[in-house]
Amino acid sequence: MDFIGKFNINDNLELESLIDSNLKPVKVYYAGDYDHEHVVIEVRHDCYLSNYALVQIVRNEDDLPNYGRCHFLTFDEIELFEGDTVKVMTCCGKNSEEKDHDGHTLHTLYWNLPAPVWKDGENEVMIMERGESVTCYLENYRSKGN
16 A cells, blocks of 8 residues: 555644545544444535545554554445545444535544544544555544544
8 A cells, every 4th residue: 555645634734735534533532431432524526435544544653554553444345426424433332324414424433442442632543544654643632532
C-alpha cells in the first residue's frame, strides 16, 4: 500500500485540501472507556467500505510503528454514500444502521475487541485503501451524549 501522508489535526490543517480520500477519520471519542470509546469516520464520496481497513497505530520508543501492537480492522461489503458516517465502537456489539433527518446513514460497527485501544491525548489513525493510505492524528473528545 502506498503512503499518501501523515497529518496532525491539531495543526488545523485542512485535510480535504491536501488529499482526496473517500473516507476521513474525524475524532476519537471516550478514549479508554471500553463501553463508549469509538472513532468517527466521515464518508466524503460514494464507495464500498470493504475496500478499506482501519488501523490504530502504536509506535515504539524510536517513533517507528510497532505493527505487533497495532490494531487492524477490515470491513464487510457495505455501500457508503457521500454524507454517511461510520462509527467504529471498540467494544463488542451488533452492527447497526440508522437514517438521519437528511437521509444519510449512520453505520455503527463493532470492532469486538476485549479492551480499549485508544489513549487520552493524541491517537494515530490510519485509513488504508487498496494501494493508498491516509494517517491522521485525532484529538479525543469527552462529552456526555456523544
